[in-house]
Amino acid sequence: MLDGDESRSMTSDEFQQLQSRLPSLWHSFDAQIDSDCDILVIPSLSLDRGELLKVEGCIHYEERLLFSLMRLSNPRTRVIYVTSVPLAPIAIDYYLQLLPGIPFSHARERLLLFSTDDYSLQALSQKILDRPRLLDRIRQSLRPDRSVMMCYNSTAIERDLALKLDIPLYALDPDLLYWGTKAGSRQIFAECGLPHPDGSELVYSDLDLAQVTADLWARQPHLKRLVVKLNEGFSGEGNAILDLRPLGDPSSHSERIQAICQAFPQMSFQGHRETWTNFQGKIGHLGAIVEAFIEGEGKQSPSVQGCITPMGTVEILSTHDQILGGCDGQIFLGCQFPAAAGYRLQLQELGLEIGKNLASKGAIERFAVDFIAVPNNEGKWDLQAIEINLRKGGTTHPFMMLKFLTNGDYQMDDGLFYSQQRTPKYYVASDNLHRPEYRGLLPNDLMDIIAHHRLHFDTSTETGTVFHLLGCLSEFGKVGLTSIGNSMAEAQAIYNKVEEVLDLETQIVNTRSLLPISWKCR
Incomplete structure (x- = not known):
């Protein structure tokens, strides 16, 4: 019988052998047009359960990775999406209708949905492992030589799941998780010579x-x-x-x-x-x-997002200014893209340094680095690195939706994103448009409201709002949204309009509900 260390060593060796397939799959997986692969999306929030309890509607945060459905714009790509509880059909229809240049029916045939029917806070990946028949159905749905597994964050559970399914995991090796912790982040900042508290x-x-x-x-x-x-x-x-x-x-x-x-x-x-x-x-x-604690008038909380390919290449994807709340401004509520012009190019440079350090340690896939920016007496910004996140965070969904909806690209020379028409794009996004009055609104009700007020994303102008976290709306009165404009002012105005309309509509509904029955029937 193997002891624990020997068993972990064998698992690690098997995982490395599995991961060796990634480079050969990468070109098909990452292709903008000719992708021909199966993408298994496991949006498991494999995090401390006690910490998850602090997030209202956390089980619906598995919807954050629904941007992956936009990959169906490649006519030979298949997406297999697994969740703890079934997704509302209208949420799926909503995303598929956004696909540019692909008939809805064609995309729907290439999408497979599975659910564990389990509302508990146990990690989704573990729920799947505990259901061998479901595991077998997922395995049978995949083309073994053309399949890649994606996840929200990678732990030993996701590694075990990838090994059971015999497909590589495009995510961090769980043995490297330390580098995404608070202590590990500080160590990397020191190694890179970055200023940090x-x-x-x-x-x-x-x-x-x-x-x-x-x-x-x-x-x-x-x-x-x-x-x-x-x-x-x-x-x-x-x-x-x-x-x-x-x-x-x-x-x-x-x-x-x-x-x-x-x-x-x-x-x-x-x-x-x-x-x-x-x-x-x-x-x-x-x-x-x-x-x-970094004090300072006018301080901002920017972040830089990057990606390390299976070949070890580091790419900068975006920069954001985070929107923070809570009593001391520590809670992530949303973000604005791009980060302010005064420091976004510097963020890119620092992000590249950290990405190269992570790549040298064997990390792959997404990373994000949070900073505090404080204006100094010279009219510039002092940046302090705060932490590294080695997972798909709150800035992932809005940026990937922008990328897939406009088929544009991010430019390192000015830190802006340009559509195919070479128009710079901006957005304001949040997971936390949250009002007690929104409780009871069904996803269908939201669709009625945004259609009536023309708040939805307009493919002709490539402006408007895309919604997510629809599953949180009725029970928790919370919804996510990304408002896209051709300037930051326009994006903010579009976001504000959504907020005003939803507030007005829920006021109207709540007022009606208090009227006498005889009045309501007139």
């Missing part, structure tokens, strides 16, 4: 966390606030802000540690309904770091 090493207890926090405070006595981060938090949900100002000026290091321990329960937690007791318990198995 002063911070601590990774610790696994609240007492050790108090110690490294006190050490940081001693090094930087001018600091007003610190950020405590769970090592594997996402979208800012694993962050907490420690305000040092109420703690005064402790006279000794031990008093500083004691004051910090007493202040931990009063931290400003960014996650939905998060508490110190819950956060403290996660430190033990996820680990945590502490960093200096």
Whole structure:
């Protein structure tokens, strides 16, 4: 019998052998016109369950990868999309009707949908592994020599699933996951010589966390606030802000540690309904770091997105300014494309440096790097690297929809995206257009509203709004959208119009629901 280390080694070796097929498949998979492959999309959010609970409607975030359906614009591409719960037929129809130059019926025949019918928070990939008959049906639907598996994020579960299906996984090797954690990000920033906030090493207890926090405070006595981060938090949900100002000026290091321990329960937690007791318990198995909080008037939160091909080539895909919320501006709500002109070219350069470092470690597929940008006295921007994400994040869906809808390309010389007509395109996007009043709106109702008010994406002008996360709407009153324009002002105006219309329509419906029956029947 093999021990655990030997078993993991064999699994890793088998996975590397499986991954060796990727380079030969790449040209077909990535082709703009002549792609001839089967793309298995597993949008599993294989993340900490406790952290997922902070995201309302998280099971519907499996819809984020529905941009993959746009690959059906290649007439020989097949897409196999698996979800925890069945997708609403209208959501599928909505995406297929957006396909440029392909008959709806032709695309629909090349799309296969599978579901586990399981609403639990267990990772979708594990749900599939636990259902051998479903696993077998998925396997039989694939052409083994022309199939690639895509996912939201890659863990050992996705690796096991790829091995069971005997198809390569176009995603990060799970053995490299450390480089996408908070501690791993800081290590890469140091290796690349990138400016990043002063911070601590990774610790696994609240007492050790108090110690490294006190050490940081001693090094930087001018600091007003610190950020405590769970090592594997996402979208800012694993962050907490420690305000040092109420703690005064402790006279000794031990008093500083004691004051910090007493202040931990009063931290400003960014996650939905998060508490110190819950956060403290996660430190033990996820680990945590502490960093200096970057202050500054007019600061922005830009990011750069890149891709590492199976051949090790690094490409920059886009830059964004993130739209952040929460009480201390730590929660990702949406993004604007492109990032501001004052720093987007610098973001590209820094992204390339990090991408090359990741490629040297064996990473492939998407990566994104978040920064804080603060204006300085010289009229320029100081950039501080914050974290690396090795998964398809909130900026993936809107950019890929823009790319597939316009068949355009991103230009490194100015950091803009141009349609085939060479028109620069801009967008404002969010996963979190969220109102209690939207609850009860069905996807069909949304389609009625956007058709009546002509809010949908217009292929003739290549402007308008594309919606996603339709499954979140009725229960949670939340929907995602990407509003595309020919300028940032136009994109923002289109987004604002959608918000105004939905607010007005739900006000009208709610007002009607309060009217007497006799009045409603007139």
